[in-house]
Amino acid sequence: MTILRTLCGMLALCALLLAPHTLHAQAIESLRAAETAQRALPLAPRLPRVAFLENRTLVAAELSPAGDAVAYLREQKDSRALWLLPTCDGNPHMLVGSTQAEQVMWSRDGRWLFLRAPRALTIVGIDGRSGVRVPLGGSERRRVIKLDLSQPAAVLLGERVAAGKGERWPAVRWRIVRMDAYGKRTVLREDTRWIHDIALDAQGRVVALTRFEGGHDALYRLHTDATLREVLRLRPMQRLDLLAARADGSLLMTGNPGDGFDGNFRRVLRLDANDRLQTLHQDPRGEADLDDVVIDPRTLQPLAASYRSTVAATYGIGDAQATVAAIAAKFPGRDIGLQAGSGPSAHWLVRERAANLRDPRWYLYDPRNGDLRRILDDPGITANSPPESNLARKLAVSYVASDGLRVHGFVLLPPGVDAAHAPLIAQVHGGPINHFRAGYDGTAQFLANRGYVVFQSNFRGSTGHGRAYTFSSNGDYGNGRVQQDIVEGVRWLLAQGIGDKARVGIVGHSFGGYSTLLGLTFQPELFKVGVAGSPPADLGWAMRWLVESGEQGDLPDRSLRQTLRALSLDGGDPATYARLHAQSPRVNVARMRRPLLIMAGSADRTVAIRDVTDYVARLRTLGQPVSLLVEPGGGHAPVDPIPREAYLFAMETLLQRHLGGPPPEPAGPRLRAYLRANLRLAGPEF
Structure with a gap:
């Protein structure tokens, strides 16, 4: 071998x-x-x-474990509702009339739905019963890890254990909790380290976990006395997701552990009882990391793997190869996402996507006869x-x-x-x-x-x-x-x-905005105009700020700092900071003479707004051409419709003036009012 x-x-x-x-x-x-x-x-x-x-009309859709119903989140006017559609030609009915949920998860027994919103997890019965509601985030840093597939209806939560007033991270403990549909809590493990993921056996006992060790991630098996044995030590940019623990002692995972050629691409893996790794599937083209894997909800066997970094492709695994090939044949040249019900007669949920298809299309596939039926296609969902x-x-x-x-x-x-x-x-x-x-x-x-x-x-x-x-x-x-x-x-x-x-321009957001500033500064003979969204003007300073003060500055696992260090992007390292600072658009601001539009959010915690405004002020002092659009209270990227439309309008206006193309569609009253209030600096294009 x-x-x-x-x-x-x-x-x-x-x-x-x-x-x-x-x-x-x-x-x-x-x-x-x-x-x-x-x-x-x-x-x-x-x-x-x-x-x-x-389109955000259809937020999420999930197939039940038995393949007999599809739960979906749908926005109508100013509210979002949870609906249930039987797969056997039934009519959909509303379960919850108002929710902030962004994700739906089915319990293993198919009787409960877990609705995850940014700040809360709500549990709802398919018969309309109301389950419990638990807050997420907060001082407990509570988060949803995954469903507990060892139980009929339970979810696994990670949370911080109170460690006393004023204590720092080294004294903090982290807890893994099982919570069932009725709110009953069971502590599965408490640890001094941040636990990324866990695997449970059929009896609901923790048999493996991945955690952050201060300088790297590692996979451990648990002995019956709850002591740990390290199985795999991961390097920066290596990751493992635990999918299932098998009765034979093996673990089903996705990830890219290993050295050299073996540790390159993310793939579907099996770790046997003797800790030997076996690749179950990887990109046949040898180009792309695994993007998604489909698991049988009953047997926990992998059924399909998808890759999307080059040509989008989905392949069947094992006994599911024929079924997946039959589905893929119905969508030539398309990107398909799959969800499988349990058993050979259960329906599959198929999501069709393409580069020229704004909103996904949804279908039910019957493996017994190969029939494909489109669902969730009423005019209220597919409009515009x-x-x-x-x-x-x-x-x-x-x-x-x-x-x-x-x-x-x-x-x-x-x-x-x-x-x-x-x-x-x-x-x-x-x-x-x-x-x-x-x-x-x-x-x-x-x-x-x-x-x-x-x-x-x-x-x-x-x-x-x-x-x-x-x-x-x-x-x-x-x-x-x-x-x-x-x-x-x-x-x-x-x-x-x-x-x-x-007539060549450059546009981008975040690091793409930084690259836009670099292009206009150092390659002005190529790039004639640029649009930069939330751009760091000094990447060394921005990376240091991000881990010390920004949105990711208080991540409890501190893994971002390790990743940046491995990529030579750690702004806390003096040599790295000096190198990036010397090459930054900020230091070389006098060389930037091309027309530029910058857009940013005033409450951005990924790229500091003061980094953006400092750079713009330097350009203005030198008399360089720049326009600045700032979303009040906005984050790293615009979310609401008017700020998003303003982003496109401003971009089109600048590019059309300098590269040609049709005149921009006139702004409506709300967009004009938004631009008047928030276009802080307006170049001649505006």
Whole structure:
């Protein structure tokens, strides 16, 4: 077995070494063919801005364990309600008329629903009975960990144990509690360390857990006397989620533990009773981390795995391969999400998504006869969704950076547009511990609808493509290798005849906003205009503030600091701070002469508003062109409809003035009033 694994690893390495040239040629050919096909389509009509604000009418939908009902959260006017739809042609009925819940979870016995809201967990019976309500957050730091599948109707909570007035984190203890539908609490474990996740046996006893050890995460098995035995020690950016404990002593998990090739991609795993790891499924393309796994609610066997960092694909596992393949065949070229009922005759819930499908579509699949029936499609739910033909095709691409690394990304090509003469927008994702996926992106589709080609780079340092890809940044997040990936991707597209080199812009939010400032500062010959949402002007300062004072400054597991340190982004390290500070847009503010729009929230606890306003003040002092839109009381990104529409309107106004395109749709009375009150600095574009 060892020889076979070594041989497989060598073959994979050879494929990686030989692949770039072949893949590069294939990427160019696919891109040109797609551009030709899109150019031949009718020009899409210009859609209203509000069409690109993703629909929140249907908030969540969950299939019952038996596959006999779908519970869903639906917004109507100013309220959100919980509904129940029988899967056998019954009519839906309302269970709860008003709730703030964002997630629905079924109890194992299918008789109770757990509704999780930002600040409370409410339990409701499917017969309309009211269960208990428990607050979340607060001084107890109470959080929902997962459902307790060892019990008919219970949930697992994590909470802080009071440790005395004025005591600091080292004296704090953390408790794992089982709470049933009637509010009965059972303490399962109390620990000095923050516990991420636990696994229970069929009797409801804790048999394994993952916890933070001060400098790393680790997986432990529990002995019968509750003592711990370390099984796996994880490195930064390695993670484990415990799915189930089996009767044979094995653990079903997802994650990316291990060294070298084995510890790269996130996958479906089994840890046997002798602590040997077995990969049950990983991306057959060798490109993407696992995004989602489907588990049989009765047997706890893995049924399907989904990957979405490049081409969205879902595969069956074991005996479910034929069923999953049959479902996937009904949705060629689409991204499907699955939920399975228990047993061979139970319905499956299917969610259909695509880059040009703003709102998911929902179906029930009957494995007995292959019938597929669309549900949750009444006009109140599907209203105002843009026609797919009016939205842009999103193509997965890859290009070879100047140092030989293959870089991943996406390009959105507007229908009916000659891409060679269209303005090109580089859209940069936030994080940077994040990545673009194959699905719908409202901002990108809005820009494409206005005639822009949109390029989304999953530059090195992005997640979703394996741990090695994330760490290949080597901490070079200033005006260095990471930014160079974005710049080289834009130049690669221009060399393929995609985009007008005289009309190139850059936009992004959070880290994407930081990249926008870098692009305008250090590559003004390429980027003619930029839009930055909540941008840190000095990444070293911003990362230090985030872990000391910002939203994540009081995380009890302190894992963010460890991650930033591993990625060479720890602003608390003097050398890291000095390097990022020297390359920051703030220090190099005199070089920034391109038109810029900055948007931010006054109560942002991820990027300090004073970091944003300080940078804007420096630009104004130097007489540089800048506009500033601030959402009063807003967080890191706008949530409410008017601030979100203002974001799109301001972006479109600036880009249209400097890159061309149709004039913006006039602002309505509410939007005009919002802009008058909150556009703190208005450049000539406004």
